[in-house]
Amino acid sequence: MAIHEIPSPMTGNVIEISVSVGDEVSEGDLLIVIESMKMENEVFSEISGTVKEVKVEEDQNVSEEAIMFIIEN
Numbered sequence: 001m002a003i004h005e006i007p008s009p010m011t012g013n014v015i016e017i018s019v020s021v022g023d024e025v026s027e028g029d030l031l032i033v034i035e036s037m038k039m040e041n042e043v044f045s046e047i048s049g050t051v052k053e054v055k056v057e058e059d060q061n062v063s064e065e066a067i068m069f070i071i072e073n
Helices: none
Strands: 003-007 012-017 030-036 039-044 049-054 067-072
Antiparallel strands (some): 003 067
16 A cells, blocks of 8 residues: 655645545545635545545645645555
8 A cells, every 4th residue: 555645735724624534535536625815726636545644724824735634545
């Protein structure tokens, strides 16, 4: 099994987290919504697997490239 780190594509504020630890995700599933420059940006999974860690919380500011999720497939 491989471990994949999912980084933030931008700096912004976490509006909504759509997955929890233990959830099975498929490629294309919504992971998180980040507000940046007054626009809501949806981040989708690029892989299928199991969410092992959620490293962010709602209302948290994230930096570009900060690791948000660990997914194992």
